[in-house]
Amino acid sequence: MCGILGYIGNREAYPILIKGLHRLEYRGYDSAGIALINRENSKLNIYKTKGRVSDLEEFTKGKDISGTVGIAHTRWATHGEPNHINAHPHYSQSENLALIHNGIIENYAVLKESLIRKGYVFQSETDTEVLVQLIEYIKTDNNTDISTAIQLALKQVIGAYAIAVVEKENPDLIIAARKSSPLVVGIGQDEFFLASDASPIIEYTNQVIYLNDEEIALIHRNEQLRIINLSNVEKTPQITLLEMSLNELEKGGYPHFMLKEIFEQPRTLRDCMSGRLNTGNGRVVLSGIIDHREKFINARRIIILACGTSWHAGLIGEYLFEEFCRIPVEVEYSSEFRYRRPVIYPDDVVIAVSQSGETADTLAAIELAKQAGAFVYGICNVVGSSIARNTDSGSYTHVGPEIGVASTKAFTAQVAVLTMMALNIAREKKTISEQQYLALLSELSGIPGKIETILQQNRYIEDLSKIFTYAHNFIYLGRGYSYPVAVEGALKLKEISYIHAEGYPAAEMKHGPIALIDNEMPVVVIAINSTTYDKMTSNIQEIKARKGRILAIVNKSDCKVREMADYTIEIPDTEECLSPLLSIVPLQLLSYHIAVKKGRDVDMPRNLAKSVTVE
Ligand code: M6R
Numbered sequence: 001m002c003g004i005l006g007y008i009g010n011r012e013a014y015p016i017l018i019k020g021l022h023r024l025e026y027r028g029y030d031s032a033g034i035a036l037i038n039r040e041n042s043k044l045n046i047y048k049t050k051g052r053v054s055d056l057e058e059f060t061k062g063k064d065i066s067g068t069v070g071i072a073h074t075r076w077a078t079h080g081e082p083n084h085i086n087a088h089p090h091y092s093q094s095e096n097l098a099l100i101h102n103g104i105i106e107n108y109a110v111l112k113e114s115l116i117r118k119g120y121v122f123q124s125e126t127d128t129e130v131l132v133q134l135i136e137y138i139k140t141d142n143n144t145d146i147s148t149a150i151q152l153a154l155k156q157v158i159g160a161y162a163i164a165v166v167e168k169e170n171p172d173l174i175i176a177a178r179k180s181s182p183l184v185v186g187i188g189q190d191e192f193f194l195a196s197d198a199s200p201i202i203e204y205t206n207q208v209i210y211l212n213d214e215e216i217a218l219i220h221r222n223e224q225l226r227i228i229n230l231s232n233v234e235k236t237p238q239i240t241l242l243e244m245s246l247n248e249l250e251k252g253g254y255p256h257f258m259l260k261e262i263f264e265q266p267r268t269l270r271d272c273m274s275g276r277l278n279t280g281n282g283r284v285v286l287s288g289i290i291d292h293r294e295k296f297i298n299a300r301r302i303i304i305l306a307c308g309t310s311w312h313a314g315l316i317g318e319y320l321f322e323e324f325c326r327i328p329v330e331v332e333y334s335s336e337f338r339y340r341r342p343v344i345y346p347d348d349v350v351i352a353v354s355q356s357g358e359t360a361d362t363l364a365a366i367e368l369a370k371q372a373g374a375f376v377y378g379i380c381n382v383v384g385s386s387i388a389r390n391t392d393s394g395s396y397t398h399v400g401p402e403i404g405v406a407s408t409k410a411f412t413a414q415v416a417v418l419t420m421m422a423l424n425i426a427r428e429k430k431t432i433s434e435q436q437y438l439a440l441l442s443e444l445s446g447i448p449g450k451i452e453t454i455l456q457q458n459r460y461i462e463d464l465s466k467i468f469t470y471a472h473n474f475i476y477l478g479r480g481y482s483y484p485v486a487v488e489g490a491l492k493l494k495e496i497s498y499i500h501a502e503g504y505p506a507a508e509m510k511h512g513p514i515a516l517i518d519n520e521m522p523v524v525v526i527a528i529n530s531t532t533y534d535k536m537t538s539n540i541q542e543i544k545a546r547k548g549r550i551l552a553i554v555n556k557s558d559c560k561v562r563e564m565a566d567y568t569i570e571i572p573d574t575e576e577c578l579s580p581l582l583s584i585v586p587l588q589l590l591s592y593h594i595a596v597k598k599g600r601d602v603d604m605p606r607n608l609a610k611s612v613t614v615e
Contacts, residue, residue: 001027001028001076001078001102001609001611001612001613001614002027002028002073002074002075002076002088002101002102002103002196002609002613003021003024003025003026003027003028003073003074003102003195003196003197004024004071004072004073004088004100004101004102004162004163004164004183004194004195004196005017005020005021005024005071005072005073005100005164005193005194005195005196005200006070006071006072006100006164006166006174006176006192006193006194006195006219007020007068007069007070007191007192007193007194008068008069008172008173008174008191008192008219008220008221009068009188009190009191009192009221010068010190010191011068011191012065012066012067012068013036013067013068013069013070014034014036014060014065014066014067014070016193016204017034017070017071017072018034018053018056018057018072019200019203020072020193020195020200020201021034021053021056021072021073021074021200022053023199023200023249024074024195024196024197024199024200025052025053025074025604026257026403026404026405026603026604026609026610026611027074027076027102027196027197027609027610027611028074028075028076028077028609029052029053029074029075029076029604029609030050030051030075030076030077030082031048031049031050031051031074031075031077031082031083031084031086031087031088032048032049032051032052032053032055032056032072032073032074032075032087033046033047033048033049033056033072033073033075033087033088033089033100034046034047034048034056034060034065034070034071034072034073034089035070035071035072035089035098035100035166036064036065036066036067036069036070037067037069037070037166037168037171038064038066038067039067039068039171040066042168042169042171043064043168044091044095044096044098044166044167044168045063045064045065045067046089046091046098047059047060047063047065048073048084048087048088048089049084049087050082050083050084050087052604053074067171068171068221069166069171069172069173069174069221070166071089071098071099071100071164071165071166071174072089072100073087073088073089073100073101073102075087075088076609078104078127078614079104079108079125079126079127079128080124080125080126081125085123085124085125086124086125086126088100088101088126088128090123090124090126090128090129090132091123091132092132092133092135092136093120093121093133093136094136095168096136096167096168096169097132097135097136097146097165097166097167097168098132098165098166099128099131099132099135099163099164099165100128100163100164101127101128101131101161101162101163102161102162102163102181102182102196102613103159103160103161103162103163103179103180103181103613103614104127104159104160104614104615105127105128105130105131105157105158105159105161106127106158106159107156107157107158107159108127108130108131108159111130111131111134111156111157112130115130115133115134115137118137120133120137127159131153131157131161131163132165134153134156134157135149135150135153135165136149138152138153146165146167146170146173146175147175147216147218147228150165150175150177150216151216151228151230151231151232154177154179154214154216154230155230159179159180160179160180160181160360160613160614161177161178161179161180161181162176162177162178162179162181162182162183162196162613163176163177163178164176164194171221172220172221172222173218173219173220173221174192174194174219175216175217175218175219176194176211176216176217176219177211177214177215177216177217178211178212178213178214178215179213179214180213180360180363180386180613181196181358181360181613182196182197182210182358182385182386182611182613183195183196183210183211183217184196184197184198184201184208184209184210184211184384185208185209185211185217185219185225185237186198186201186204186205186207186208187205187207187208187209187225187239188204188205188207189205190222191204192219192225193205194217194219196611197382197611198242198244198384199244199249199401201242202242202244202245202246202249203246206241206242206243207239207240207241207242208239208240208241208242208384209225209227209237209238209239209240210238210240210384210389211227212235212389214229214230215227215228215229215235216228216229216230225237240384243383244383244400244401248400248401249401249403255596256404256592256596256602256603257403257404257603258404258405258406258408258496258588258592258602258603259592259602260404261402261403261404261408261409262408262409262455262585262588262589262592263455264399264400264409265408265409265412265448265451265455265585266448266449266451266452266455267448268398268399268400268409268412268413269412269413269416269447269448269451269581270448271398271399271400272397272398272399272413272416272417273416273420273444273445274398276420277420277441277444277445279438279441279442279445282437282438282441284420284423284424284427284441286395286417286420286421286424288377288393288394288395289377289393289395289421289424289425291393292375292377292392292393293428295349295375296349296425296428297425297428297429298347299327299347299348299349300328300345300347300348301327301328301329301330301345301348301349302317302321302327302328302329302330302348302349302350302351303329303330303331303332303337303342303344303348303349303350303351303369303374304317304318304329304330304331304332304350304351304352304353305332305334305337305350305351305352305353305362305365305366305369306331306332306333306334306352306353306354306359306362307333307334307335307354307359307361307362307612308407308491308612309355309406309407309410309411309488309491310353310354310355310359310362310407310410310411310414311331311333311353312411312484312485312487312488312491313353313411313414313415313418313484314331314351314353314418315331315483315484315487316415316418316481316484316485316580317329317331317351317353317415317418317421317422318330318331319480319481319484319577320418320419320422320577321418321421321422321425323422323577324422324423324425324426324431324432324577325422325425325426325429325431326429326431327425332365333361334352334359334361334362334364334365335361335365335615337365337368338361338364338365338368342368344368344369344372344373344374345372345373345374346372346373346374347374348369348372348374348375349374349375349377350366350369350374350375350376350377351376351377351378351379351418351421352365352366352376352377352378352379352380352387352391353378353379353414353418354378354379354380354381354385354387355380355381355382355397355402355407355410355414356380356381356382356385356610356611356612357378357380357381357382357385357386357387357388358382358385358386358387358611358612358613359387359611359612359613360612360613360614360615361612361615362387363386363387363390364615366378366387366390366391367390370390370392375392375393376390376391376392377391377392377393377394377395378390378391378393378394378395379394379395379396379397379414379417379418380394380396380397381396381397381398381399381402381410381413382401383396395417395420395421397410397413397414397416397417398413399413402610403603403610404602404603405495405496405603405604405605405608405609405610406492406495406496406588406591406592406602406605408492408588411488411584412451412581412584412585415580415581416444416447416581419440419444419577419578419581420444423437423440423441423444439575440575440577440578443574443575443578444578447574447578447581447582450571450572450574450582451581451582451585453572454571454572454582454585454586455585455589457569457570457586457589458589460569461569461586461589461590461593462589462593464551464567464569464590464593465590465593465594465597466597467567468522468551468590468594469594469597469598471499471520471521471522472499472500473499473500473501473502473516473521474490474493474499474500474501474502474521474522474523474524475490475501475502475503475504475513475516475517475521475522475523475524475548476489476490476493476501476502476503476504476523476524476525476526476587477503477504477505477506477509477523477524477525477526477536477539477543478503478505478506478525478526478583479505479506479507479530479532479535479536479539480530480531480532480576481530481576481577481579481580482526482527482528482530482579482580482583483503483504483505483506484580485526485579485580485583485584485587486503486504486505486506486524486526487503488503488584488587489501489503489524489526489584489587489588489590489591490502490503491503492587492588492591493587493590493591493594493595495605495608496591496592496595496600496602496605497591497594497595497598497600498598498600498605498606499594499598506525506535506536506539507535507539509539509542509543510542514542514543514546517543517546517547517548518546518547518548519547519548519549520549521548521549522548522549522550522551523543523548523549523550523551524551524552524553524587524590525539525540525543525550525551525552525553525561525565526552526553526583527540527552527553527554527558527561527565528553528554528555528558528571528576528579528583529555529557529558529573529576530576530579531576536561537560537561537564540552540561540564540565541564544564549566550564550565550566550567551565551566551567551568551569551590552564552565552567552568552569553568553569553571553583553586553587554568554569554570554571555570555571555572555573556570556571556572556573557573558570569586569590571583571585571586
């Protein structure tokens, strides 16, 4: 949610910042801006515009973009509509300071009022402008240096921030700080980079430092990086080596990241399971679980915390843990969990699922669980992310950067990790027979190959998608393990095509939603072989009787549903508990093609951002 970026070194900052903004654009894309200090004429120039980074490039044509120090921002609006005035960077009143921000200053109204009383005039409706004005006020009023002013200002701030500040008369310094929003500093040869994540940095250096909450980085040109905290205590920078590769950040010949990421799933699932799932010796090795075996074996209950697609993966986790481990599970929206008074026992195991590892609500929910003494396990994709660092233990999904806003490969890997966890714990608890355990292990290892066969139907699904572009509404139905798939399929469609879609447990239809069915309503049914197959066929009959148009996801071996459905997409047979890993893939492709046909920007759908770092 908003991408922030900075550069200081011997090169021109503009091209590095623009390229980096393109990499961070998935985090927010309603406006963009850049601030550069030109040492020759001692000017601090800010250029910003509504729209995408490409609009900013257009806007800066012919303008003075020179400077070897600069900061840049791509925005997802929280306070104030997306326009050029609310875009970052923001000047302070004297125009001596420029600041970019990712997060929310919750007490901005009180601070703003007090600054207005002191004669400060505001240009924008943002919370961010309050912060830069506050820093300037403190600097002038206390006659102090910029870093002290930032420390004092941040002590007054309630909320979340990752910020970077430059000062006109100080062209050899960028100051950055964070609390609850991510910030990473890259260390190059005589140059430094800072960014919301490592993707804009990897091209220049693999040495990075992830800032911790309430830390401030003093990034001086040609000097050692210094990190202090709000109380001015010096911290030793911990360098991490990045393992990301540049190829992972490119589209690799695909028209969109989303399509690339859907097609990557056979490989990403193999990567996710590699070294963990061993069919040879019948073992599942997840070090995060082995190290905390007793916690899982003795868990009174498992609470899964997540948002969006990760929450849907969590629902599948619930079915898996209850079926195989016989541990009661609750799946909670992080945002609801954190604001009620949930009962949390010290012997609960909390599993936080998050692709980005930065989702603000999930981070806050984790804190609550930790305070109550629960053991917290993280399933994250982004290495070094806040959730990965704030949990007691965990497993990475290892799918590489997911750039399309619609989560695809991260979802299947989250489900794969949850499956491996369930199998591991079930075996330890002896709640699964050795025969079933080994059969599931073997079947799980074959899932990537089966996804490959589904992907071969891409052209067919693309053709099918043409039939449905007319629709204004969709219903997705599933039962058992296919219910979370229905909800996830509906989310995929609505977020990228803007077609209204709802996922329901199929049997719930007759309690209300069936009133919506007519001959214009496409109903996607996940009708694979399962313990509830016959019940599902009855539900399909009920829809047919009301003339709904049925698109069914069926197994290759299916005969019955095929007869009833208007259209079908086949998936290979598998164990019921593993079926979500297959049945979601055609739904991802269907949503993608419908959205493309409707001319939507599938990688950057309106109003959304990849990493939701505000609550
Ligand atoms: O990074 P997280 O997994 O914590 O993100 C959670 C949701 O914001 C995310 O899954 C969102 O729902 C996706 N856009 C869905 O495709």
